[in-house]
Amino acid sequence: MASCSTNVDWNPNFDVLISDSEDDDDQAKPNYKGREALIFVVDANLYEEYERFSEALDIVRKALISGLLVNSNDLIGIVFANTEMNPDPYEARSLDNIVVPQNCAVFLPLRELSKSIVEHYLRFMETAEQEFGVNYGIAGNGGAADFSVMLRLSINLFENAGYNLVSSTLVYLTDKATPHPVNSNLYQRALQKAKDLEGKEIEFQVIPMIDEFDYEPFYKEFLTLVEDGNIADFEPRNPEELRTLLSDRKLRQNVLRRSLGHFKLSLGPDLALSALYYKYFKARFMPRKVRLLRKDNSIVQQKRVIMVRKQSEETMDIVEEHQVKQSGGWYEINLGAMPIRITPEQINRVRNLHAPGMMLLGFKPISELPENWYYKPQNFMYPNEKGVSGSKRLFRALWERCLERNKMAICLFMRKRKSIPRYVALIPVDGAAAADDTSKPLLYGDGFKIVYLPFAKHIRNIDFENWNSMQNESPEEGVKAFEKVVSKLRTTFQPNVLVDPTVEALQSNILALALNIKTDNAGLSGMPDAKRQDERIAKIIPRLNEIFGDDVEVAKKRAGSDASGASAPKVPKADTDSLKQLNYVQQLVNNDTLGGCTVAQLRDILKTHFDVQVPSKMNKQDLIARVKELIV
Structure with a gap:
């Protein structure tokens, strides 16, 4: 889930673009085709507090798995900043055209996600506590690497991705309020690099690994320059919320740049x-559907082919057959003896009026x-x-x-x-x-x-007066008691936190099958804890029992059977002798309980009281309707 600030980019006080383009120019349309690219930059200074470093690695792990399940076509890369050494990354040949600086290490270039990439990262996480300091190290005392150099490396990775990118996002995980002292040259150089990110349309997200994070020294001004906004309108995000959103799913492009x-x-x-x-x-975002062949589990690929065949009128055999493109086909309509052919171009011309x-x-x-x-x-x-x-x-x-x-x-x-x-x-x-x-x-x-x-x-017209005529027979004190129950069970609805149990269960099964990762299914639903909800209403339940009484469990009815064990025939619910009285029949009609009579009894009612002989094929519902019609 992406975050966007309230300083919208069309305020005329600080954003008015004057160009030479004419008002009728429709050619300037954004490109909506391409892939999304996301680079995680992990500050090596987090390794000094390994709990923070481990949490950052776990956030990246969840984002990798989420991207693999949701959309593996997107590109994801991993970079470690403020490192003392830079060993070769996964698929080192992809960095032939990129110069990696001293204090940065590329762990994973921008690549499509696959099972092998995720497994490579999981193996790294298992040995990170012992081997990260040996293989990568930390540059200087507290980290003195150039922040702008890391940004330049990330821009080069985006430019050499090899795909048309519809969005580029840089996520920086750190616990330092500023990468350089305020009055240093490196500080000013980092702020200048912010305009390069804004010019390249690269979104920058800082994810603080501590709850008490100060944006004032550096990131308030830096993020404002990247977003080309007003520094007075900057509102800091909650670090805990940012980490939760990033762990829940892969960070998406800013919604202001994802137009339909x-x-x-x-x-x-x-x-x-x-x-x-x-x-x-x-x-x-839901997982994609994949069709597999039953024999070898290969992916089924569908391809639309238009074939034109000519049959012989005498033998009805195919004489000629060839393939045509979709634009070369036609639709044929026979009006009597006259065939009319309509080409796809003519249809599109009508559709695009x-x-x-x-x-x-x-x-x-x-x-x-x-x-x-x-x-x-x-x-x-x-x-x-x-x-x-x-x-x-x-x-x-x-x-x-x-x-x-x-x-x-x-x-x-x-x-x-x-x-x-x-x-x-x-x-x-x-x-x-x-x-x-x-x-x-x-x-x-x-x-x-x-x-x-x-x-x-x-718009449908519904008569709500006759639609639900059930009257509430509950006493007023009972209604007030249940109002308290509803207020106790009420919870804050946050769709970005509430997850889909079906999708989460599917994800856990896929992880267990592909990556051998077991997930606790107990917390997948994201629903409130039932025990905690019971504790909230425990004090109100005795009052409900006083008003409504204890619930009586109704015994389940069993089908009657005769001595041989077979089901006994249905017994009429209405008394046959009472049906001979017209007042009793009138009462059954008023109470809408005429359905308790058998077909034979209904026929006897029509014959006895109304002298009506009905056909033998008439069903029970028609007989009931006939009795109601005559009784009125």
Whole structure:
């Protein structure tokens, strides 16, 4: 899970980009294809306090396993900083074009994760306590290596990864508040390197290995320069929370850089702004499905092939057969004796009648929108200067105006090509207020939440008065007692901490099979402890017994049997003699207990009281409906 700060990157006070691009330039679109790259840099100074060093290695281990299970195509590397020696890494040939400095050691270059890589790291962890000091060592007294050199090495690793990278993240695990003295030249050189990270679009995350960590000496200014934000808006993260999130799953790219698409918001004639939209809720990444052959357990690869065959009209044998590309195929429709062929290009031309975009229709009060509308997952919208210059300033003005007047914008939105246009509501979100709510793992920051509005066909009319006519027979004191029970059992809902038991159980089975790592299944569910919940309501249970009495366990009914052991025939629940009285039948209808009569009794009721002879094929439900119809 990535972290993002509330200093959004479109505040006009410190971020206004002026370029020569025209407003109608649609070619400047970000590249969404590629792989994610993540480099863990572990400070060797942690080895002086081996518990911290061991915890850092364990965090990297969990991230490696999580990346192997979730998405092994992503690239992960491991570097040790402030080391005295730099032995050869795993697959040393990959560093032929990179100069490794003295006080840095590359343990694992940027590579796709595999079982062999994870096993290599696990073997290293087993001997790290005895052999790390001998093989790597610690540079100087407390570490005097150049922090900027380590950053330069990480940038070189990203540039020589050999893949198109959609995101690059550098994670630094340390317990030092500053890598160099404040007034030293190395300190200023490290701050200058922060602008290189910002220019290369490399995200930097510092993970403190101590709970009481001071960001003021160095990392407050350094992180602000990397994120190109305002130092006054910097808010330090909780170190314990950062370590927990990193251990739970592989650190993802900053959500502000992971957009789902780019579009233009048309506000009027010759007035538009450029924007990007994102997922409003952070999705949990599930393991990929893999199909294996039953014989040799090889992975099944699917490939779509279009074959054209010509058959002989006389023998119906295939005379000619050849393969064509998808663009070379066609769809054929026979209208009588006339065949009509439609090419894929013609179909795509019809599908792409309109370009993706959003058009403003008007404004409505936010109070007219229901609080919860379960129709389609919501999105979030931020501005983007690459499409239309000045979009951030115009977006900011629109957001402030809607927030001030408590209005929402009603728009027509087409998300992507070949999609259906939908009506949406743009609701302004105040980042400062949203960040305080820990129960929602949403994008926090100033922007617009995109709420999809349902059409008339999506809304169902339900008569709730007749739908649930059961009246509450509980006394008022019983309701208040159960309100106390609910308040005692209530827990803080944090989706980023609560895990999926099914996925965790699958992960434990995979680890036990592939890496011989056994996991305690008792704590996989992440649910509250049942014993602790029982202790909370132990004092209320006697009061519940006084109000409602003790629960009586109902004995299970057993099927009756005759002397031979076979099941006995069904016995009618209604008295046959009483059914001869019309008042008794009327009472059964009013109590809706007419189903207790057998088919023979229902036929006798119709014959005796209404002189109706029904067909022999009529079932029981039709007989009951006929009696009710006549009794009224």
